[in-house]
Amino acid sequence: MHSGTTDLSTFPALPGGGSLVTDGDELHASDLGNLVDRRPAAILHPRSTADVAVTTAWCARNDVPLRAHGTLHTTGGQALCSSGGVQVDTRSLDLIHAITDEHAEVEAGVLLRDVVWHAWLRGLRMTSGPTGYLQLTTGGVLSVGGISSVHGEGSIIDRVQAVEVVTPTGAVRWCTPQRNSALFRAVLGGLGCAGIITRARLALTPVPPRARVYDAHFSSLQEAVDTARVLIGHDEVDDLLIRWSAPHRDRYQLRFSAYHHPDRPPDDAHLLRGLDVRPQTWDISYWEFAISTDTRYEPFVTAGWNRVHKVWADYFLPDRALDGFLAATMPEVTELDLSETSIGLLFPHRRASFTRPGLRVPDDDLVWLFDLLSDGVGQTDPFWLPDRLRRNQRWRRRAESMGGTLYPIGTDLDPDSHELVLPHPERMVAEDPCFR
Numbered sequence: 001m002h003s004g005t006t007d008l009s010t011f012p013a014l015p016g017g018g019s020l021v022t023d024g025d026e027l028h029a030s031d032l033g034n035l036v037d038r039r040p041a042a043i044l045h046p047r048s049t050a051d052v053a054v055t056t057a058w059c060a061r062n063d064v065p066l067r068a069h070g071t072l073h074t075t076g077g078q079a080l081c082s083s084g085g086v087q088v089d090t091r092s093l094d095l096i097h098a099i100t101d102e103h104a105e106v107e108a109g110v111l112l113r114d115v116v117w118h119a120w121l122r123g124l125r126m127t128s129g130p131t132g133y134l135q136l137t138t139g140g141v142l143s144v145g146g147i148s149s150v151h152g153e154g155s156i157i158d159r160v161q162a163v164e165v166v167t168p169t170g171a172v173r174w175c176t177p178q179r180n181s182a183l184f185r186a187v188l189g190g191l192g193c194a195g196i197i198t199r200a201r202l203a204l205t206p207v208p209p210r211a212r213v214y215d216a217h218f219s220s221l222q223e224a225v226d227t228a229r230v231l232i233g234h235d236e237v238d239d240l241l242i243r244w245s246a247p248h249r250d251r252y253q254l255r256f257s258a259y260h261h262p263d264r265p266p267d268d269a270h271l272l273r274g275l276d277v278r279p280q281t282w283d284i285s286y287w288e289f290a291i292s293t294d295t296r297y298e299p300f301v302t303a304g305w306n307r308v309h310k311v312w313a314d315y316f317l318p319d320r321a322l323d324g325f326l327a328a329t330m331p332e333v334t335e336l337d338l339s340e341t342s343i344g345l346l347f348p349h350r351r352a353s354f355t356r357p358g359l360r361v362p363d364d365d366l367v368w369l370f371d372l373l374s375d376g377v378g379q380t381d382p383f384w385l386p387d388r389l390r391r392n393q394r395w396r397r398r399a400e401s402m403g404g405t406l407y408p409i410g411t412d413l414d415p416d417s418h419e420l421v422l423p424h425p426e427r428m429v430a431e432d433p434c435f436r
Contacts, residue, residue: 006041006064006084014055016048018092029087033075033310033411035385040067040087047092049164049172049198056196057170059086068196070109070137075312075411078191079140090139093198099124103161105201108139113294115202120287125207128159129239132293139197144409145189145359147347147369149239149255151232154353156202157188164199172198189358191408208259211238211289212266216254216279221326224252225346227275229319231256232348232366236271239289242346246338254279257289300341300377309376311388313395314410318364319348321402325370329395336384337374337391345371360405369407370399 008022021027021043030037041064046052052068059066065085072079081087093107099118104126106115112126113134119125129148131141142163146156153159162176165187173195175184186194214237218224224242231237240256254277258266268281297305317325338344347369354361361367374388381387392411399405406412 006086007062008042010058010062011042012054012058014044014046014051016046016051018044018046018048018051020044029069029072029080031069031072031074031077031079032306033077033312034307035075035309035311035411036077036080038077038080038083040081040083040085043087043089045089045092049093049166052088052090052093052166052196052198053170053172055086055088055170056166056168060169068108068139068143068192070140071111071135073133073136073140074144074409075310076408078144078408088196090137090196090198093139097199099204101204103201103204105199106138108137108142108196108198108200110138112136112138112141113291116290117287119204120207120290122204123206123209124204125286125290126156126159127203127205128153128156130290131156132241133297134291134294138200138202142188142197142200143190143192145356145407147349147407149241149347151240151347151349152235152353154349154355155189155359157356157359158354159203160188160200161203162201163187163197165195165197167195185357187358188356207286208261209285210260210262210265210283211257211286212260212268212281212283213255213257213289214271214279214281216277218252218254219250221252221330221346222323224254225322225326227254227277228256228346228348229366230275231271232350234271234273240348243343244338245343246335246340249333249335249338249344259286297341305341305375305377309385310411311374311385311392312410313370313372313374313392314407315370315396315399315404316361316407317368317370317399317402317404318362319366319368320364321362321404322368322370325399325402325404328398329370332391333372336379336381337372337388339375339377339379341377342374343371345369345373347371359407362403362405364403371407371410 027039044055065082067081068088068090069079091109093109095107098105104115112130116130129150165173173180237256238259242254244252351367
């Protein structure tokens with residue numbers, strides 16, 4: 001167990017030109033949840049993989065806790081180092097090394113927004129689809145999994161071709177499904193516990209320039225889910241999700257899209273066959289579609305949304321259990337759980353598309369990610385926070401009893417649910433030679 005005090009007098013020179021911060025307000029570290037606050041002994045701003053490697057090796061030799069983070073878009077302290085350790089801020093690893101017709105090779109601190117933009121300039125998109133919110137680092141997303149609204153491609157880590165990893169002892173390894181394969185599997189969705197991703201190669205695929213967006217509204221969440229199942233069965237739309245928020249918390253929006261060329265628009269009647277819906281439709285560029293969540297949240301972030309308390313509930317559920325979970329859970333959702341910035345989401349995905357073991361997903365032909373992203377904007381109820389935390393405990397037990405699993409970006413402070421501090425790297429190295 002680390003004592004909480006760290007002697008940095010022997011900290012090595014940084015070969016890549018990075019910097020080590022040892023004082024100032026920056027050392028009071030919290031993530032987007034603003035519930036967990038830890039003060040590391042130092043924060044590393046690396047400029048190269050070598051900076052991360054020498055820091056990691058020094059921490060391993062001196063039994064100093066180490067943790068890496070990107071934009072800290074988790075809500076339970078998942079990316080925070082224990083007090084007295086060294087926090088690696090990967091956002092300074094921000095170079096795009098290559099965009100080809102097959103892949104994007106980028107450093108861990110490159111934002112997904114920049115990956116999507118530079119791919120789009122070449123008529124390409126991320127094969128997996130990007131996350132809805134793009135102000136996230138590549139390395140951070142790959143450490144948790146990454147979910148998009150493209151329902152047939154699995155998670156973002158399922159379309160990663162290669163990663164550069166700094167192991168817990170400071171070695172640098174390039175990993176693919178064939179080379180250093182155990183380490184490749186361990187770091188993708190591994191919450192940083194098996195090593196620090198410093199560079200990644202993401203698969204790209206051609207994308208038509210336009211997206212036709214369809215918005216259908218329902219007074220019943222079950223109706224929206226049933227309609228989504230029909231669309232997935234047709235397998236003809238590209239993106240699909242369900243969302244709801246205040247002030248219309250009893251109004252559920254099913255949004256789906258079809259990418260197309262301007263001279264070959266989608267056949268709406270064919271796409272909507274068998275459905276009793278009349279969605280609103282419009283055409284926008286793929287880029288506009290990809291950044292729509294960023295556009296919506298920009299004014300909230302400017303107004304201080306990043307600094308309020310957030311309690312997120314995030315669970316994967318098998319399709320066979322979804323209806324029962326929603327029937328038990330949705331009556332418990334009140335006006336305190338939703339606001340203009342607090343949103344509910346459902347993402348359906350084909351189970352066969354998930355191939356990486358680091359992301360635990362239920363067994364069923366179809367799985368759903370349920371998100372209720374509550375925040376404290378405008379809340380004055382003194383019991384808002386403890387009630388939301390108890391809500392999450394109750395919902396997590398319910399999801400697990402129905403065969404569900406935890407998607408580890410949310411607010412679950414139970415130490416058994418996901419490791420928050422790098423666990424005994426020397427044991428990992430001893431148990432698997434590929435980590436050396």
